[in-house]
Amino acid sequence: MLRDSIAPLTSPTGSIQTPTTQQTTVRLSASGDHPTVLTDIYKESVNIAIWKRELDADLQHLTNEFLANNPKFQKSVSVSPSDAFAALEYATDGLAPKALLQNIAELVDMFCCLFELDYAGLRLATLESAMCPRFHTDKVPCRLVTTYSGVATDWLEHDVVDRSKLGHGSNGLPDSESGLHQSETDIQRLTCGDVALLKGEKWIGNEGGGLVHRSPSVASGENRLLLTLDFG
Template sequence: MPSVLDRIHSSDTGLAIWRRFTRLNLLVSASTLLTRPPFTLTIADAPEMAARRLCHDLLLFHWALYADFRRLATRFSTLAASPVVRMRLEHVTDDSCGKFHVDAVGLRLLCTYVGPGTEWVDPGGKIRRMTTMEVAVFKGSAFPGAGPRVLHRSPPLSTGTLVGQSRLVLCIDAVP
């Protein structure tokens, strides 16, 4: 995994984004989950077990997703210095988290596997949107020390060009 995510520990960085390429097998596995009604699965455990349990709870084991979940959870665990992570996988079809905000956590990892990615405000005040499969780590309000915090939100799915779309989003937090 690229070291770009390590930049989150720099005092002048509030957001680190890994711009990775989309792998077809991962996209196909993730897309099949959007045929189900909207859902939220949350698991807290050591990174490898959390990834395994999350896939188990999907009731259909997707090797590509499992490998990616495990890799991201393990990397996040190191970044957050937390042996236990909380992984939340959501099939989102509404405007949840539609207001720009800073999370009340130390660090948060977000990755949109399918659909429009998380929106964030750059230092110039411009709204940007992550692309599918990009991995971002945000500093939250509970991150120790000074430094920037980046406002972000889920893209609005009830208005504009995104009406009718859905998203598959992974969120990883540290468990204190």
Template sequence: MKIDFAHSHFTHSPAKSPAAAAIAVTEPEALAAILRPEVQLAFWTREPASAPVLDPGAIDWSAIDDIAQTIDPALAPVEALLADAGFPAGPAVRALGREIAGLASLLARIARCDEVRLRLEVIESDACRKFHMDWVDMRLLATFYGPGTQWIEVNAERNGGADAPVHQLRCGEVAIFKGRLAVQEPQILHRSPPITGTGVTRLLLAIDPAG
């Protein structure tokens, strides 16, 4: 599916200058700023209290299966997917289900697609440890437990950004990254934070437009 970034009906204003490759927004619908041609990362700097809070003592991460599904956000029973994956019943997991369903619907509206590819993964290693840009049009990422995704803003001369300052999303923040299918010259690269050998666990949500 090819997304028309130049002719979007979304008109939300970014929090930074129009020329910025990475911009912070203060409400979820404003993530549609990712459709601006010059923007390669839009992230929602939400209040921590508005994000789902998971009790680490209530979840045995080793018993949780990863979720990978193509869904219609209007119909998908996300809470049932969480239950099937081994998440325990309770208010926190119900809130997580509502959050995931809402974000899936949000990305579908922004990308103007009927279905999305949803992945919810328990990560205990350095997955995607090198800074990169995904081979998609766009991807929504949110970490609901553990450290958030790291990103850098680079110039072409920096040869992949080895000298660029490293930024990190907070747990619960929601970001949409443009992918390589939509970008001729990458300015924003991202990676999973290094956690191998630390005993740290992450719960990462990734959602892509599917059609």
């Protein structure tokens, strides 16, 4: 079980301490090919932890079939580790492959274990265009994202971002022209299958350090299957 690979270190909503002295914010990425890397999200200096996961070929094939047959599928449900599979099977009208539902249920179990949650807010959606095309941060403690098919999430390292250019600070200019970042080579992209924890602005002590990210551009005629998990 994936649950055996990770365990909570401390609560992100109450036990992580806000620094008592004003210091320059340093935020880094952590990545690895084992799920234990996700526990690095508890490190104050880390605002994205990436489990570089390769999806099984059979799972990819079944997922792509589901995506082709359900190009407009979108569901948001609250799930617990004990009922995630059944809730997803009901939400997908029994049409989604069981291998996909089991894989998602294991991530729900891992996510809830890591953050000591009874429930997680789950969103599973097929997307044919960028859902959030501008770079932004999330006003949440932490969000899990993974792409089961298609292109995955774009993100920026903390030290290449001019945060004054986020949102209205862009003065209506595209991110590529506003000065938010200096070069297209600054843009990082997750790989399909990767499981990433994105630390948000509401993680205690992470104000001004939430991961800057966006939905990727999707080519005409293509789509992607995205899963997100949030604190329930």
